Amino acid sequence: MTATMLAAAAVPHPQGRKVPCEKCPLRDRECLRDFNAKELEFVANFKSGELNVEPGTNVLLQSTNSAHLYTILSGWAFRYKTLPDGRRQILNYALPGDFLGLQGSVADEMQHSVEALTDMLLCVFPREKLWGLYTNYPSLAFDVTWLASREEQILDENLLSIGRRTSMERIAFLLLHLFLRAEEIGLVKNDAIQFPFTQQHVADTLGMSLVHTNKTLRRLTATKTVRWKDRKFELVNREALMEIARYSPSAQRARRPFI
Amino acid sequence: MTATMLAAAAVPHPQGRKVPCEKCPLRDRECLRDFNAKELEFVANFKSGELNVEPGTNVLLQSTNSAHLYTILSGWAFRYKTLPDGRRQILNYALPGDFLGLQGSVADEMQHSVEALTDMLLCVFPREKLWGLYTNYPSLAFDVTWLASREEQILDENLLSIGRRTSMERIAFLLLHLFLRAEEIGLVKNDAIQFPFTQQHVADTLGMSLVHTNKTLRRLTATKTVRWKDRKFELVNREALMEIARYSPSAQRARRPFI
DNA sequence: CGACTTGTTGATGTACATCAAGGTACGTGG
């Protein structure tokens, strides 16, 4: 029914810092807001190291508590929950610039897991410094809230999908959504991108069986709005796909935090 | 398929303050953390008035932007989204102590609507003062983040429900979830409570049709774990219901903010 | 040493039969 969970959880053993914050790869992205010098200094101090993980690694694990928070510098992951009998629901995907582990600062233990889809480079923050961020850097605190609220928006949209969209609309919406997020951070070239997930992931995201996902996906590609073969995804007709997905262009975000 | 949307949006016309913050009805709830004098003073200044709305009123409306943030002092509401053709998905319910409208501070316009289920008393904050809260009251800023993160947790759980639980498990889980939230804030007496929503709301929350919701609900009540008649809900066998719902006791929250 | 088989595994594609869920219709009771 669902893929088996990979057992090995990442043991965070922050190596010495490699990339100084002033040279953080994320800083080039024009979709992120700029830091001032003071903020940059704090963040540099906030950062305790980096973590490199392989596909299939569990960065965070349901029912445990991690001492770390992570910002994704590169790579893809997904957040998911499982029922005791193994049924799996993928909640959302995480891309460069996304922030992982906030829930652990608010509850005693994680209510979901995070698994890497590709090789990832993570920026590691010790959780106990989060409070210092709130007391000294309200702009960064607001960024954290911004990220939490954006995650909430995505979940709302997902809930609408699974609850009320048809299977065709669901798949179209998910592919479009991920494409647009990837485009926002510069991962798309010539309307094409490498998608690191399989049909099983799509099925587990949309609450569908693998077989039905496959059939619906064939029907979707038959519309010639998208191509998806050997991990390579191409958006052929954006407007038509938006139509199929019942996509209402969501509100622009004023700015996007850096952290 | 889904209930029709009520047209009238609430026009916030903050009347003069009625309840001074020191006497806020929420302060008695032992599930909320205490304010210190300084925080209380700020919040009293933050508050611009109160708003009283009737059942069916749209407190916030998708695709608009409200100049206000609200804390619920009393009453029930629900957050929902609609597709252009009218399909409705209820995302979550809002109870006393919950905070409404944060998304509007992060995006240009609301991505969802909020409709009152009962008479409600709302505490009104002007949105532009939110930044002052972040700069001067990090503890309150953290509370806002706490609330956003808790909302995210609930949405995660909902997504798991709709995506992977059976219809029986779904309904059991929803009823249990709402019962426990109501219990947390002292709305439950003798394992019984008035639920202000209908089967149509349950259907729209769980992504099911009304007819199927009704049939499944009959099967659930046949298990004698709950009673639900004329808006009165009674929890007869808590453990058995948790079993049916595949409820994994979620982590305790260390504290709960007041705002 | 390199080239060619063989077996394995994971992702995808497709054909059924079965079942859960939807839609319409028409009840009741307050």
Add this chain to the structure above:
DNA sequence: CCACGTACCTTGATGTACATCAACAAGTCG
């Protein structure tokens, strides 16, 4: 009139089974 209850038929989704295809490892032979 609205919320709830139930019957009936239809359809969308599931589960099982099996086939294809590429990637990869191990072993064999010239």
